[in-house]
Amino acid sequence: MALRILLPLLLLAAALLLLPAEGVDNVASDCCLKTSKKTIPSALVKSYRIQGPETGCQLRAIxxxxxxxxxxxxxxxxxxxxxxxxxxxxxxxxxxxxxxGRSRRQNGKRV
Incomplete structure (x- = not known):
């Protein structure tokens, strides 16, 4: 009788421990907490993304x-x-x- 009650509780506890919590995501752990006011040279930047509540972050930023x-x-x-x-x-x-066409290196070689 005790096993009938205990087994479902153990299964529920195991499921809660194994399943990830809702709202926890890798993206949210990579959120900006503040923004920089420095100018960024465009030659250094390759891409951008927008963060905000829709991505699980509190601060809206680039x-x-x-x-x-x-x-x-x-x-x-x-x-x-x-x-x-x-x-x-x-x-x-x-x-x-x-x-x-040919690269500079190939142009310099004589055959």
């Missing part, structure tokens, strides 16, 4: 990722940030063209 994989949090309202976002979007639309 998160830039540098070419060295560093994250920089910036304010959405900064004019410099908006200009940098437009610049990144323009680069995505029109990626730089690679030179065609």
């Amino acid at each position: 998160v830039f990722t540098t070419k060295k994989e560093k994250k920089i949090c910036s304010s959405l309202t900064s004019l410099a940030v908006q200009k940098l976002i437009r610049s990144l979007e323009e680069k995505q639309k029109n990626p730089p063209k690679k030179p065609q």
